[in-house]
Amino acid sequence: MAEKTKKRYALVIDSRKCINCKACVVACKAENGVPVGKFRNWITEERRGTYPHLLATFDPEQCQHCQNPSCVRVCPTGASWQREDGIVLVKFDDCIGCRYCMIACPYNARYFREDEGVVDKCTFCVQRVDKGKIPACVETCPSKVRLFGDLDDPDGALAQMLMTRRYLTKKSETGNGPQLYYLL
Amino acid sequence: MASNRMDRRTFLQVTAAGAAATAVVTQTGCLKYFEKGDGSAPPPLEVATACELCPNKCSVLAVVEGGVIRKLNPNPENPKSRGMLCARGNAAVKQVYDPDRLKQPLIRAGERGEGKWRAVSWDEAFDYAAKKLSEIKQKYGPEGTLWSSTEGFQEIFFKNLGSAFGSPNIVRHPTLCLASVNLAYSATFGTVPSFDLLNAEYVIMSGANRFEAIITPDTMDLIGSAMQRKAKLIYLDPRFTVTAAKADQWFPIRPGTDMAFILAMLNVIVGEGRYDKEFVATYTTGFDKLAEHVAQYTPDWAEKETGIPARDIVHIAREFADAAPRAVYYAGRRSSWYRNDFQMRRAQAILNAVVGNWDREGGMVPNAKIAMGEYLFLPWDDPKAGRVDELDKNFPLAAKGDGVYLKLRENVLAGKPYPVKGWMVYKQDPVNAMPDQAATLRMLKGMDFVGVIDIAMSDTAWFADVVFPESTYLERTDPIEAMPGIWPAVVFRQQVVKPIHDTKPNLEIVQGLAKRLELSDYFDYTMDQWVEAQAKDLPVKEPFEYLKKHGVLGIAEPKYGGTLTPDHRFVTKSGKIELFSERLGESGYDPLPVYKPPTDPRPGEFRMVLGRKGTFTHANQTNNPWLHEFYPENSLWLNPKPAANMGIKTGDMLEVSSMAGSVKIKALVTEEIRPDCVFMLHGYGKLAKWQSLVYGVGASDAVILETAWDEVSGNAAFHETFVKVRKV
Numbered sequence: 001m002a003e004k005t006k007k008r009y010a011l012v013i014d015s016r017k018c019i020n021c022k023a024c025v026v027a028c029k030a031e032n033g034v035p036v037g038k039f040r041n042w043i044t045e046e047r048r049g050t051y052p053h054l055l056a057t058f059d060p061e062q063c064q065h066c067q068n069p070s071c072v073r074v075c076p077t078g079a080s081w082q083r084e085d086g087i088v089l090v091k092f093d094d095c096i097g098c099r100y101c102m103i104a105c106p107y108n109a110r111y112f113r114e115d116e117g118v119v120d121k122c123t124f125c126v127q128r129v130d131k132g133k134i135p136a137c138v139e140t141c142p143s144k145v146r147l148f149g150d151l152d153d154p155d156g157a158l159a160q161m162l163m164t165r166r167y168l169t170k171k172s173e174t175g176n177g178p179q180l181y182y183l184l
Numbered sequence: 185m186a187s188n189r190m191d192r193r194t195f196l197q198v199t200a201a202g203a204a205a206t207a208v209v210t211q212t213g214c215l216k217y218f219e220k221g222d223g224s225a226p227p228p229l230e231v232a233t234a235c236e237l238c239p240n241k242c243s244v245l246a247v248v249e250g251g252v253i254r255k256l257n258p259n260p261e262n263p264k265s266r267g268m269l270c271a272r273g274n275a276a277v278k279q280v281y282d283p284d285r286l287k288q289p290l291i292r293a294g295e296r297g298e299g300k301w302r303a304v305s306w307d308e309a310f311d312y313a314a315k316k317l318s319e320i321k322q323k324y325g326p327e328g329t330l331w332s333s334t335e336g337f338q339e340i341f342f343k344n345l346g347s348a349f350g351s352p353n354i355v356r357h358p359t360l361c362l363a364s365v366n367l368a369y370s371a372t373f374g375t376v377p378s379f380d381l382l383n384a385e386y387v388i389m390s391g392a393n394r395f396e397a398i399i400t401p402d403t404m405d406l407i408g409s410a411m412q413r414k415a416k417l418i419y420l421d422p423r424f425t426v427t428a429a430k431a432d433q434w435f436p437i438r439p440g441t442d443m444a445f446i447l448a449m450l451n452v453i454v455g456e457g458r459y460d461k462e463f464v465a466t467y468t469t470g471f472d473k474l475a476e477h478v479a480q481y482t483p484d485w486a487e488k489e490t491g492i493p494a495r496d497i498v499h500i501a502r503e504f505a506d507a508a509p510r511a512v513y514y515a516g517r518r519s520s521w522y523r524n525d526f527q528m529r530r531a532q533a534i535l536n537a538v539v540g541n542w543d544r545e546g547g548m549v550p551n552a553k554i555a556m557g558e559y560l561f562l563p564w565d566d567p568k569a570g571r572v573d574e575l576d577k578n579f580p581l582a583a584k585g586d587g588v589y590l591k592l593r594e595n596v597l598a599g600k601p602y603p604v605k606g607w608m609v610y611k612q613d614p615v616n617a618m619p620d621q622a623a624t625l626r627m628l629k630g631m632d633f634v635g636v637i638d639i640a641m642s643d644t645a646w647f648a649d650v651v652f653p654e655s656t657y658l659e660r661t662d663p664i665e666a667m668p669g670i671w672p673a674v675v676f677r678q679q680v681v682k683p684i685h686d687t688k689p690n691l692e693i694v695q696g697l698a699k700r701l702e703l704s705d706y707f708d709y710t711m712d713q714w715v716e717a718q719a720k721d722l723p724v725k726e727p728f729e730y731l732k733k734h735g736v737l738g739i740a741e742p743k744y745g746g747t748l749t750p751d752h753r754f755v756t757k758s759g760k761i762e763l764f765s766e767r768l769g770e771s772g773y774d775p776l777p778v779y780k781p782p783t784d785p786r787p788g789e790f791r792m793v794l795g796r797k798g799t800f801t802h803a804n805q806t807n808n809p810w811l812h813e814f815y816p817e818n819s820l821w822l823n824p825k826p827a828a829n830m831g832i833k834t835g836d837m838l839e840v841s842s843m844a845g846s847v848k849i850k851a852l853v854t855e856e857i858r859p860d861c862v863f864m865l866h867g868y869g870k871l872a873k874w875q876s877l878v879y880g881v882g883a884s885d886a887v888i889l890e891t892a893w894d895e896v897s898g899n900a901a902f903h904e905t906f907v908k909v910r911k912v
Contacts, residue, residue: 017411019395019403019426021798026274026810030255036809051823051855052436056429140258142268142398143407 007085008151009065009124010179012161017143018058020045024137024146028062031125031136038111040122041137059182060145062137063088063109063122064170067177071101071110080119086151086179087126092118106174124148151179232259232735234665234675236657237272237279238801239335240400241667243736244269244276246658246680253277253658253681263671263738266404271799275810279656280684284807284874285640286653287685296629297647299873306688306696313650314700316633317349320606326350327569328603330596332589333357333610334617337662337677338690341707342610342637343585344561345694348706352567353604355587360617363588364899365519367581368529371765372537374755375550378670379512380742381405381415383546386507388418388500390442390532392516395426397796399517401671416507418500420445420492422793423821423863424856433496436858439791439903440521440782441490443528445497446513446535447779448486450478452501453538460508460540466750468537470764470776477776489781508539510546518796521903524780526896530765531777537761543747550747551668554739559717562706572596572604579898580771588898589618590891593627605632610690611654613642616803616867619889619900620844637693640804641874643884653687660689661711664718664731673738674722676715676731773896789906790826790862792842794885797865806867807875818868818882819852822909823859827851832911839910840883844890847883848912862907 020043028040041062048055069088072080079094080101090101095118102110102119110121125135129148133139138146149158166184229248234241235256242265247255256274260267279285289309294300304312320328331346333339334357346354358366369376381387382405394403409415410430419431420442428434437445453459454475464471483494483501490497504511513532519525541547573592575582582588596604607628618624628634628647636645637652645651654660662677688696691711698707719727724737731737753759757767769775785791799811806812820838832838836851840862847869857863868882892904 014411016430017407019407019430019798021396021398022271022811022814023269023274023798025814026271027255027269029810030274030277036813047856049855051424051825051857051859052434054424054428054434054855056424056426056856058426136255136257139267140269140274142266142270142404143411144268144404 006152008179009086009129010149010151010158010181011138012147012149012158012167012181012183013060014145014147014183015057015059016183018043018060018145019143020058021142023140023142024060027136027140028122031128032123034120035113035115038113038120040111040120060137061107061109061170062180064107064176064178064180065122065124066179068175070104070106070174070176074100074104076100087124087129088121089123089126090119090121092116095119106171106176107178228254231678231680232676232733233658233680234677234735235269235273235276236336236677237276237805238398240265240398241665241675242269242273242400243675244273245735248680251681253280259735261734261738262673262675262736263401263740264667264669264673265400268400268404270398271811272801272805275805275808276656276658278808278810279639280658280681282640282808284876285656285685286638286645286651286687288653289686290651292649296634296649297625297871299646301651306686309650309652310696310700313633313635314697316635316649317606317608317697317701320632321349324603324605325569327352327567327572329353329606329608330355330572330592330604331608331610332612332614334612336611337665339610340663341691341694342608344706345698345703346608347567348564348698348703349701350565350567352569352571353573353587353592354585355573355589355592356585357612357617358583358586359589359893359897359899360520361899362517362519363583363586364525364894364897365515365517365529366583367897368526369515369533371581371756371762371768372530372533373542373550373761377542377548377550379514380546380549380670381409381512381514384409384415384510384512385546386416386418386504386511387514388504388512389420389427389514390437390445390516390528391421391521392514393421393425393427393795394514395430396798397517397801398798416503422791422858422861423795425795426798435490435492435496438489438491438782439793439858439861440524443524443531443777443779444481444486444489445492446528446531447478447481447777448483448497449501449504450474450531450535450538451481452483452498453505453535454478456502458502458505459538463540463542464538467542467748467754467761468763469758469760470762471538473764474534474538474776481779489779505539508547509541509544511539512536512541512546512548520894520900522782523892523894523901523904525894525899525901527774527777534763534777537763542761543745545744549670549742549744552670552672552739552743553666553668554672554674554722554737556664556666556674556722557717557720559709559714561709564706569602572602573898574601579896581768581773581896582898588893589614590893590900591898593618593623594891596627597623597630605630607631607634608637609635609644609648610637613638613644613803615643615647615871616884616886619886619902619905620891621884621886622845623891624886637690639687640807641872642804643871643875646872646874652693653685654693655683655687655689659683659687661715662689663711663714670742671739673736674731675736678732678735768896785860785906789908790822791860791903792885792888792905792907793861793863794866794902795863800865800867803867804875806878807870809877812877815865816877816881817850818865819850820909821852821854821857821863823857823861824853824855825859827853830909830911832909837912839912840888840907841910842888842890842905842907844905845887847887849883862909
């Protein structure tokens with residue numbers, strides 16, 4: 001491959017291992033200065049059944065860093081943009097706070113920062129990733145639910161995992177091409 | 185990485201320079217600064233330290249920028265914390281920059297609990313407390329003072345101050361926590377082992393909610409094992425917890441009958457000859473008596489007691505024995521549930537023993553420990569008076585140094601056998617930690633003097649006369665702590681930033697008091713001297729320097745089977761693993777666990793059960809904004825069946841009352857609890873206004889829990905309270 005340096009970041013998530021402990025949420029809050037009451041990542045709980053036949057599942061969620069991100073398409077100023085490695089970001093200086101992107105996001109992954117008048121979201125912790133580290137939510141997790149890696153590296157752990165395990169992506173019918181892979 | 189680290193001396197100089205700025209820069213301000221990527225910012229500093237938010241002591245790498253803690257990252261070098269940092273650990277940053285925290289010494293200016301305070305200098309606070317303590321000593325003797333604390337690296341200085349002062353009344357947290365399990369395993373094996381969940385193939389847990397009450401490395405090892413289908417997990421709990429959700433089988437067992445389940449398993453395993461015959465013959469004593477004893481406890485009988493079908497009990501017992509030695513009946517940690525708690529834990533220990541999982545991979549493993557040095561300080565005379573909880577008479581087998589909390593409170597309130605009029609508290613909140621809050625408040629109000637050392641205004645501190653603000657763990661250096669386990673480690677907690685308020689580490693608070701109590705000779709050392717003496721013998725080159733750089737020294741390769749030689753002497757009376765315990769018999773207890781059925785709640789009553797969340801361990805954590813936002817208020821879990829009968833819907837305000845007291849709390853109608861039980865989270869309904877997020881919000885479980893204890897260990901029995909629930 002000529003473009004060996006090209007990367008495409010993605011997450012593989014093994015929800016079965018999620019114990020809903022919120023470590024990833026608080027780590028994100030600390031790493032990224034997310035205000036109390038706002039969240040870049042969260043855990044969706046599903047509870048079913050009647051006593052004593054019960055089921056509960058927990059799904060960690062955040063921005064899907066889509067292949068065709070609708071948030072980027074609708075942004076009138078170009079503040080929402082996507083890096084070559086797939087990470088979707090918001091340039092705060094260009095964001096006018098119109099919140100079209102919040103409506104366009106099928107995953108409700110964006111929030112409005114009243115204090116700054118801008119829209120904010122998960123960045124895959126670019127400040128860490130660009131230094132060769134993994135995102136805070138991935139690192140801090142007690143049960144290591146998330147695997148962060150490069151989809152375009154066929155020998156990498158992430159690509160290997162997707163080759164050998166069954167998975168689904170959420171709301172793929174939107175055509176956004178979400179890049180969070182949930183193992184089955 | 186290494187270039188980012190600095191030695192402590194340089195680091196202190198840097199942070200000292202930045203200290204003035206620290207006081208005014210808010211944390212968010214700093215983060216914004218960082219996000220905009222201003223190139224002039226100095227490179228971040230990484231300091232290795234150890235978390236203090238719960239007893240796990242996970243290793244942390246603190247990232248400091250401009251004198252402000254920016255982020256706490258997990259330190260993968262610790263073999264016990266396994267490269268993770270939970271929600272509480274991440275939220276510790278907020279502990280430092282919490283506007284609610286104690287910022288200077290305080291002396292009470294109004295009535296006890298009125299919340300009127302006068303900020304004073306350290307000298308005034310020390311002088312005042314020392315004067316009061318000396319007056320009490322003169323009037324009632326040193327035994328007229330009580331020194332209570334919970335575990336922590338600097339707890340030793342506080343306990344030593346109480347002892348040097350001459351008081352026999354040092355009381356610690358275990359009898360509100362794990363005293364019964366410690367005592368039961370010690371009575372059987374002569375030691376308290378760890379459970380090798382990483383390698384186990386079959387795990388049974390009685391109410392040990394390991395996926396919400398996080399214990400390292402057990403939580404991580406179990407999720408790894410269970411979810412990779414290496415281990416089968418059987419879970420008994422009146423509540424459908426996260427652990428229940430992840431288990432292969434969950435049984436909402438009738439509360440208080442776990443012992444019947446275990447005895448019936450023993451009945452099957454012994455009766456069908458599925459125990460490890462060679463192990464039992466070589467290492468244990470009393471098997472014949474056990475076999476005779478458990479013959480009465482059939483699975484059919486246990487079905488009636490527990491509500492678990494007999495065929496399931498038989499099946500589980502057989503699977504358990506087949507999977508042994510990679511099979512464990514997990515001990516649990518907060519084992520303060522029922523009056524029979526010690527004997528129930530004994531039954532677990534015996535079950536583990538007969539399948540021969542002792543000291544085997546995937547079984548129960550005696551803890552390894554890394555040897556370290558000790559600072560030798562001047563010893564003091566033994567106290568002249570006996571303990572106020574009359575341990576020798578009431579609980580002859582209980583740990584002498586820890587005391588028994590509830591018996592102690594009962595005696596202090598009765599003024600028996602002698603008056604106790606001074607109460608010093610370190611790092612603990614007895615008002616919320618002990619059942620029957622009204623009794624604890626009576627005890628506080630009956631004191632001539634109450635002094636509290638804490639980082640935040642606990643409910644106990646709220647009723648104190650003097651409050652000494654301790655520096656948070658990120659602002660101080662603590663002694664080195666040995667962490668025994670299958671993967672033993674020593675961890676070092678070193679100062680990450682200078683104190684941002686007028687606070688002191690506990691050692692300096694103790695020394696300040698000691699000086700005025702004329703006890704300075706016993707505390708004539710610095711933290712550095714203490715730590716260097718501890719580090720001296722560690723199996724690594726330049727140990728102190730190593731710990732400053734790494735924060736932890738761990739052994740990654742576990743050792744199994746060290747005690748499995750026929751001449752090994754267990755630390756028990758017989759030198760063997762005691763299935764039948766003569767020592768228990770001599771002390772007037774059942775030498776084999778005898779089942780006594782629990783009382784059921786009367787119609788219209790519910791049994792109150794307790795438990796934890798991954799976000800909260802201690803009562804003070806509900807006031808941390810990064811944890812509080814997940815569960816801003818606690819509510820009473822109630823099964824839909826009784827709720828429908830009483831016309832209760834989620835969100836309705838309820839009055840919940842017991843013989844101890846009553847609270848108002850909102851209802852949460854949920855399928856995830858037995859119809860005869862109710863549950864609420866711990867740490868809400870605070871009395872102290874300086875716990876601003878939870879002051880008067882929700883309810884405190886301590887108000888309605890009644891006083892009850894396990895007869896052998898004296899451990900509080902938190903699940904023995906029946907409550908009435910009424911819509912208001």
